[in-house]
Amino acid sequence: MFDVYKELWTRRRMVHTLSLHEMKREYAGTLLGFAWGLVNPLMRIAVFWFVFSIGARAGRPVDGAPFFAWLAIGMVAWFMLNDGFRSSNKSFRSKRSLIKNTPFPIAVLPAVQILYNYYMHLILLVVMLVVMAFTVDSFSAYWLQILYYDFAALMLLLGLGSVTAPLVAISKDFGRFLDTVLVFLFWMTPIFWSIDNLGKYAAIIKLNPFHYIVQGYRDSVFFKVGFWEQPLYTLYFWVVVFLLLILGNYLYKRMKPIFLDIL
Amino acid sequence: MSVAVSVEHLTKKYKLYEDKWGPIKEVVSRKKLHKEFLALKDFSLDFPKGEAIGVLGKNGSGKSTLLKIITGIADPTSGKVSVNGSLVFLDVSSGIDAELTGYENIFMKGILLGYTKDEMLEKVDDIIEFSELGEFINQPVKNYSAGMKAKLGFAISVNVDPDILIVDEALAVGDSMFRAKCMNKMNQFKEQGKTIIFVSHDPNAVESFCSKAAWIHQGELITYGDSKLVGSIYNDFMAGRRTIEAIKSELQFIHAIEQVSATMTENGYSVQVGGYLYGKNETEAKSFELLLRDKRTGEYRSIPLSPAPYEGSSSLPESVKKHAGFSATVTENQLAGLLKPGSFVFSVRYRNEENQWTEFPLRSGAFTKMDSDSQEQTSGRFLYKMQVAASQLNLVVDNHDKVQQQVNKMWFEGNLLHVEGVAFIRGYETKTASDVSVSLHLVNMETFEQKTYPASMNETEEITENQAFNPQGKNYNYSQFNAVIDLSKLEPGQYESKLTYVMKNDPYHEFLILVWASKGKEYPSETKIIGDREIEIKTGSKYLKLEVRNHGYEEQ
Numbered sequence: 087m088f089d090v091y092k093e094l095w096t097r098r099r100m101v102h103t104l105s106l107h108e109m110k111r112e113y114a115g116t117l118l119g120f121a122w123g124l125v126n127p128l129m130r131i132a133v134f135w136f137v138f139s140i141g142a143r144a145g146r147p148v149d150g151a152p153f154f155a156w157l158a159i160g161m162v163a164w165f166m167l168n169d170g171f172r173s174s175n176k177s178f179r180s181k182r183s184l185i186k187n188t189p190f191p192i193a194v195l196p197a198v199q200i201l202y203n204y205y206m207h208l209i210l211l212v213v214m215l216v217v218m219a220f221t222v223d224s225f226s227a228y229w230l231q232i233l234y235y236d237f238a239a240l241m242l243l244l245g246l247g248s249v250t251a252p253l254v255a256i257s258k259d260f261g262r263f264l265d266t267v268l269v270f271l272f273w274m275t276p277i278f279w280s281i282d283n284l285g286k287y288a289a290i291i292k293l294n295p296f297h298y299i300v301q302g303y304r305d306s307v308f309f310k311v312g313f314w315e316q317p318l319y320t321l322y323f324w325v326v327v328f329l330l331l332i333l334g335n336y337l338y339k340r341m342k343p344i345f346l347d348i349l
Numbered sequence: 350m351s352v353a354v355s356v357e358h359l360t361k362k363y364k365l366y367e368d369k370w371g372p373i374k375e376v377v378s379r380k381k382l383h384k385e386f387l388a389l390k391d392f393s394l395d396f397p398k399g400e401a402i403g404v405l406g407k408n409g410s411g412k413s414t415l416l417k418i419i420t421g422i423a424d425p426t427s428g429k430v431s432v433n434g435s436l437v438f439l440d441v442s443s444g445i446d447a448e449l450t451g452y453e454n455i456f457m458k459g460i461l462l463g464y465t466k467d468e469m470l471e472k473v474d475d476i477i478e479f480s481e482l483g484e485f486i487n488q489p490v491k492n493y494s495a496g497m498k499a500k501l502g503f504a505i506s507v508n509v510d511p512d513i514l515i516v517d518e519a520l521a522v523g524d525s526m527f528r529a530k531c532m533n534k535m536n537q538f539k540e541q542g543k544t545i546i547f548v549s550h551d552p553n554a555v556e557s558f559c560s561k562a563a564w565i566h567q568g569e570l571i572t573y574g575d576s577k578l579v580g581s582i583y584n585d586f587m588a589g590r591r592t593i594e595a596i597k598s599e600l601q602f603i604h605a606i607e608q609v610s611a612t613m614t615e616n617g618y619s620v621q622v623g624g625y626l627y628g629k630n631e632t633e634a635k636s637f638e639l640l641l642r643d644k645r646t647g648e649y650r651s652i653p654l655s656p657a658p659y660e661g662s663s664s665l666p667e668s669v670k671k672h673a674g675f676s677a678t679v680t681e682n683q684l685a686g687l688l689k690p691g692s693f694v695f696s697v698r699y700r701n702e703e704n705q706w707t708e709f710p711l712r713s714g715a716f717t718k719m720d721s722d723s724q725e726q727t728s729g730r731f732l733y734k735m736q737v738a739a740s741q742l743n744l745v746v747d748n749h750d751k752v753q754q755q756v757n758k759m760w761f762e763g764n765l766l767h768v769e770g771v772a773f774i775r776g777y778e779t780k781t782a783s784d785v786s787v788s789l790h791l792v793n794m795e796t797f798e799q800k801t802y803p804a805s806m807n808e809t810e811e812i813t814e815n816q817a818f819n820p821q822g823k824n825y826n827y828s829q830f831n832a833v834i835d836l837s838k839l840e841p842g843q844y845e846s847k848l849t850y851v852m853k854n855d856p857y858h859e860f861l862i863l864v865w866a867s868k869g870k871e872y873p874s875e876t877k878i879i880g881d882r883e884i885e886i887k888t889g890s891k892y893l894k895l896e897v898r899n900h901g902y903e904e905q
Binding site for chain 2: 103114185343
């Protein structure tokens with residue numbers, strides 16, 4: 087049932103090295119290199135902060151956390167989910183020439199993309215947390231909980247990537263469709279607005295597993311809430327991840343002979 | 350014999366849709382909306398360990414599909430592949446990332462092949478040295494030339510030391526020095542008992558480098574065996590000399606000419622051939638005819654070949670020994686005018702299920718035994734040579750000497766065509782009209798019927814006085830011939846013209862040659878119409894030919 091993931095585990099070194107190569111590749115030829123991986127998201131956070139707090143005058147503190155810090159942590163989490171999902175679902179398609187010419191275990195490709203994005207995310211996260219440690223007064227041991235949420239996010243992305251990558255490899259339309267869904271999710275996940283604003287409809291938004299991660303980041307940094315304090319939501323999240331992983335394993339096996347031919 | 354790669358009953362099917370919605374419509378309507386394309390059809394082959402095996406086939410024959418299935422890049426629709434040992438697939442661009450530098454690519458590719466970073470660190474110096482890239486190794490690969498990319502790819506692939514190396518046309522780029530280096534490296538591989546699968550559409554490369562070869566055509570394995578033999582069959586096919594059907598039917602039979610002996614008898618040149626011939630899948634003897642065919646014109650004579658017990662030294666299966674042998678003698682007289690200067694091939698033919706003749710040349714090679722007398726006979730009307738070339742036995746017939754000749758003029762007179770020309774042989778003096786006789790022949794290219802027109806010899810100083818032709822100052826006064834062809838008696842058809850030159854004095858040789866006519870301006874260019882026929886003189890090939898057509902019939 088988990089053959090693909092067993093293979094990933096045995097080839098974890100390969101996944102790691104390939105994801106480092108992916109980073110080199112992405113910034114090869116630029117003078118600033120990885121710095122671009124930092125500049126771009128920081129700029130986006132700044133723009134959103136400007137639009138929401140100055141432009142829309144919505145910059146009130148959220149449950150006691152300063153709006154800018156609250157927004158920034160949410161977006162850091164979101165960037166990882168968004169970028170990891172985007173590049174993993176296209177992983178077979180974007181590495182087409184490699185797949186067509188080189189015999190190697192292609193099952194690692196979605197994981198390589200996820201890990202690459204995670205490494206980029208780590209750089210941003212560390213920078214963010216260092217800044218926060220000096221500016222926000224909520225520094226606590228709960229910050230370590232971010233490691234748990236990172237693990238959860240990686241598993242969620244692995245599940246989503248395994249399910250969507252074979253489908254995108256078969257159908258370009260599906261890839262376009264997923265891009266559209268992501269834009270929708272970006273606004274529907276409470277990143278700029280607090281879920282409290284929704285009142286009784288909050289439960290529906292909570293079904294989105296992305297929210298579990300974004301909320302978890304904020305709980306760890308600002309609100310000192312442990313994941314064990316909401317056991318049902320945690321259970322729900324892991325059931326979703328588990329089902330995605332099973333489905334991903336099945337789809338990969340089923341679709342591989344097909345997408346090898348039509349890629 | 351241990352096997353490096355074994356494939357059994359491989360079939361690869363591609364679905365071709367005309368409509369991009371086809372796959373979805375098919376699921377919904379449960380109707381078949383695609384055409385099937387079979388890239389491989391029930392393909393089985395064992396690649397033996399420690400050999401270089403060539404895979405031949407033209408573009409689109411399925412050889413790349415086969416490689417992709419062996420390497421695991423593609424999955425077969427059905428069938429089984431088993432690979433014993435580590436495998437590297439070498440093709441020009443595989444696993445090379447244009448954005449990264451050569452150095453980074455070495456690691457990238459090594460990791461894709463399953464090596465760790467430390468293992469690659471040990472190999473990296475060898476690879477850089479082999480690749481001859483020098484300081485370019487730290488440049489991005491996108492700045493490399495095609496040859497440099499190939500060098501890098503090849504250097505990585507051979508230096509990671511795989512058990513099985515698959516090479517796909519990769520040596521086509523790169524300069525000849527580097528190619529030689531690659532060949533060397535691959536030869537080392539062979540000596541180490543490693544297996545190389547070499548894919549190419551060039552039979553010469555396969556013959557020179559591989560001991561075994563397989564030929565794929567339209568997804569089917571046509572034959573597998575000695576690379577020289579497979580290469581020569583493949584060459585025949587690619588040059589259009591033989592059809593795939595003829596080759597396939599030939600390959601159902603196992604045959605060889607094992608001994609040849611030729612002598613000169615009162616019936617002229619006589620040759621006796623012996624060997625074996627039997628069907629792979631047949632227990633009964635088939636009735637064959639032995640054929641001697643003129644390679645240029647296609648004219649042939651055949652004699653029935655009766656099966657005989659095989660008594661030679663080759664190890665044939667016991668079940669076929671009692672009928673697999675053959676032995677046949679053909680003489681010049683029996684061949685009734687077939688033997689004339691040209692090249693002839695020994696073939697056999699039989700009637701297939703549809704009662705059509707199927708013909709193939711008998712296999713010949715180093716195993717064909719011939720004494721020196723049989724190789725060349727000089728005492729007959731012509732010179733006769735037996736040659737083994739491209740796995741076939743050829744009889745080459747030549748004139749004893751070269752006849753210099755040319756048609757100077759031609760003109761129509763009523764229904765007659767006058768042909769005036771010169772013919773002489775260096776060193777053979779023609780002082781009087783009785784020293785020589787010449788006649789002209791017209792041969793119908795379809796029926797090979799021959800009409801003969803005696804020529805009269807006339808005196809001319811054209812040759813005797815020409816320093817270029819006659820530096821020794823000999824007498825060639827009677828070298829002009831005049832012949833008259835009665836066109837009204839020619840049936841429609843294509844005719845080529847020949848000339849017989851007979852020495853009336855010692856050494857009394859007779860020569861037969863095609864008539865040379867290269868002075869186009871001196872010949873009538875218009876079509877002659879006689880009754881319901883039209884006659885055209887054709888000298889485009891520099892040889893004199895006539896075409897006779899029914900008047901009003903437009904040739905296509």
